[in-house]
Amino acid sequence: MERKEVILLLNRYKAGTCSEEEQALLESWYLQHDVNAIAEITAEELNQDLLLMRHGLPLQQQVRPRFRTWPFIGVAAAVLLVVGVGLVFFIGNGNFKNPFGGPAYANDVPPGKNTAILTLANGKTIGLSDAKSGIVIDASKLAYNDGSSISIPNEDKTVEMTMRTPAGGTYQVILPDGSKVWLNSGSSLKFPQVFRGGERRVELTGEAYFEVAKNKEHPFIVKSPNQQVTVLGTHFNISAYENDNLTRTTLLEGAVRVVLDDLQKRNDDSGYTVLSPGEQAVSNGRNLDVKNADLDEAVSWKNGYFRFNDEKLNSVMQKIARWYNIEVIYKDKPTEEGFTGTISRASNISEVLSMLERTKTVRFEIEGRRVMVMN
Numbered sequence: 001m002e003r004k005e006v007i008l009l010l011n012r013y014k015a016g017t018c019s020e021e022e023q024a025l026l027e028s029w030y031l032q033h034d035v036n037a038i039a040e041i042t043a044e045e046l047n048q049d050l051l052l053m054r055h056g057l058p059l060q061q062q063v064r065p066r067f068r069t070w071p072f073i074g075v076a077a078a079v080l081l082v083v084g085v086g087l088v089f090f091i092g093n094g095n096f097k098n099p100f101g102g103p104a105y106a107n108d109v110p111p112g113k114n115t116a117i118l119t120l121a122n123g124k125t126i127g128l129s130d131a132k133s134g135i136v137i138d139a140s141k142l143a144y145n146d147g148s149s150i151s152i153p154n155e156d157k158t159v160e161m162t163m164r165t166p167a168g169g170t171y172q173v174i175l176p177d178g179s180k181v182w183l184n185s186g187s188s189l190k191f192p193q194v195f196r197g198g199e200r201r202v203e204l205t206g207e208a209y210f211e212v213a214k215n216k217e218h219p220f221i222v223k224s225p226n227q228q229v230t231v232l233g234t235h236f237n238i239s240a241y242e243n244d245n246l247t248r249t250t251l252l253e254g255a256v257r258v259v260l261d262d263l264q265k266r267n268d269d270s271g272y273t274v275l276s277p278g279e280q281a282v283s284n285g286r287n288l289d290v291k292n293a294d295l296d297e298a299v300s301w302k303n304g305y306f307r308f309n310d311e312k313l314n315s316v317m318q319k320i321a322r323w324y325n326i327e328v329i330y331k332d333k334p335t336e337e338g339f340t341g342t343i344s345r346a347s348n349i350s351e352v353l354s355m356l357e358r359t360k361t362v363r364f365e366i367e368g369r370r371v372m373v374m375n
Contacts, residue, residue: 004010005042005109005306009016009022015103015173018185021319022356023214025144027079031133036279042104042117045169047260050325050374053093053161055235055366057240058227059273061069061316065255067103067278069335070193073319079297092278102164103278105225105350105354105364105365105366106366107366107367107368108323108348108349108350108366109348109349109350109366109369110324110348110349111168111323111324111345111346111347111348111349112167112169112170112185112315112323112324112325112345113130113170114130114132114133114134114169114170114171115128115130115162115165115166115168115171116128116166116169116170116171116183117163117166118135118142118150118161118162118164118165119161119162119163119164120152120161121159121160121161124230125261126150126151126152128144128163128171129144129202132144132146132171133145133171133172134149134171134173134174135150135163135171135172135174135195135240136173136174136175137161137173137174137175137200138176138178138193139176139194141191145172145174146223148237151371158192159210160169160190160191160192161190161191161192161193162188162189162190163183163189163190164187164188164190165183165184165185165186165187165206166185166186167185167186167321167322167324168323168324168325169185169186169323170182170183170184170232170345172187173182173189173222174190174199175191175195175202176192176193176194176195176216176355177195177200177215177220177227178212178221179212179213179214180210180211180322181202181211181325182208182209182211182302182324183206183208184206184207184208184209184239184301184302185206185323185325186206186241186320186322187204187205187207187208187209187241188204188205188206189203189204189205190203190204190340191203192200197346198217198218198219198355199218199219199220199221200215200219200220201220201223201327202220202221202222202223203222203223204222204223204238204240205224205225205240205241205242205333206239206240206241206242207237207238207239207240207241207301208237208238209235209236209299209302209312210231210234210235210236210237210238211230211235212234212235212236212254215232215233215234216230216233219231219232220232220233222238223225223261223283224238224240224247225240225242225247226240226247226259226260226261226283226285227240227247227249227258227259227260227261227281227283227286228258228259228261229249229257229258229287230256230257230259231254231255231256231257232254232255233254234251234252234253234254234256235252235253235254235307236249236250236251236253236254236256236275237249237250237252237298237299237302238250239272239298244318245284246282246283246284247282247284247285248280248282248283248298249275249280249281249282249283250279250293250295250298250299250300251275251276251277251278251279251280252278252279252295252299253277254277255274255275255276255277256274257272257273257274257275258272258274258275258281258283258288259272259286259288260286260288261285262268264365272288273288275290278292278293278295279291279292279293280292280293280298284308294307297309300342301319301323301345304344304345305342305343305344306319306320306323306342306345306352307341307342308338308339308340308342310338310342311338311339311340312334312339313334313335313337313339313362313373314330314334316339316356317334317371317373320349320371321371323345324349324369325369326349326369326370326371327369327370327371328373329370329372329373330371330373331372331373331374332373332374332375333375334362334373335362337359337361339356339359341355343355350366353366353371361375362374362375363375
């Protein structure tokens with residue numbers, strides 16, 4: 001930014017009149033700030049304004065970069081990547097131009113999209129349109145969330161169905177009671193076309209975000225590997241991939257009861273916990289631990305981002321692999337550095353890998369849908 005733009009935005013920031021875009025622009029400038037480049041702003045004025053801004057930033061963004069800064073490249077969403085004590089920061093909107101000389105890849109992989117398969121009780125399948133974002137289930141018909149109908153083979157009046165998202169896919173379903181469920185990639189949700197009896201029961205494998213319609217007389221139950229979650233009406237996220245060692249249940253609103261699967265089968269109430277908003281239950285199938293949650297991290301996939309919080313490289317690459325439907329091959333032992341940051345899931349994989357490479361701790365090669373990881 002030019003000096004006059006910096007001063008103007010600093011004044012608007014102090015007055016509390018910055019728009020979200022202006023604040024993102026100013027904070028990105030701060031994180032790249034070089035006093036020598038804007039010497040015409042007095043040191044006293046600049047330091048006072050930057051101190052004010054520093055107090056308004058998340059703690060992790062207060063770290064100064066150890067790498068060379070680069071020109072500002074546009075405003076849309078602040079994207080941050082941290083490794084160790086170093087920081088890389090850029091602004092991105094899914095139209096990344098790689099202006100700072102990062103690695104060039106011979107191949108690329110596009111991001112995931114809205115896609116899923118609905119399997120009926122008789123085994124017949126329906127490919128759900130990638131032009132739509134979700135479906136609505138009720139007793140009389142199936143429809144997309146824009147109102148257009150879904151054709152059921154031979155007018156099958158199915159009782160139970162399963163929605164599956166492949167690697168690189170995501171989809172939403174509105175259940176018969178009005179509850180909303182967003183499925184992450186490589187996940188499945190089994191549910192009835194009509195909830196009957198005294199409870200509303202579904203089965204999850206993978207990851208999903210739930211906004212459950214309130215109904216005190218009919219509790220909503222989510223069965224997933226190693227555990228069962230019972231709610232009356234609330235917002236929560238469950239990550240229960242079969243190839244993960246842990247199942248994580250994160251509560252955003254309301255209350256949920258989490259019980260280990262083995263104890264539930266024996267009607268043993270000794271292994272359950274009730275979560276409060278902002279808490280996360282972590283289960284390995286034998287034990288259930290509760291901790292404070294990073295809510296932004298837990299639902300970042302639903303909001304269109306990867307968000308990492310001191311996360312090891314193999315975990316970072318596992319999430320990338322699910323979304324881009326790629327195979328990860330390690331040529332060297334993965335670095336033990338922890339990665340912290342946020343990157344848009346709307347980007348091609350080359351853009352994500354390029355940002356990871358900026359940490360100087362890892363390198364990548366793309367061969368078709370295989371990504372080679374090297375130190």
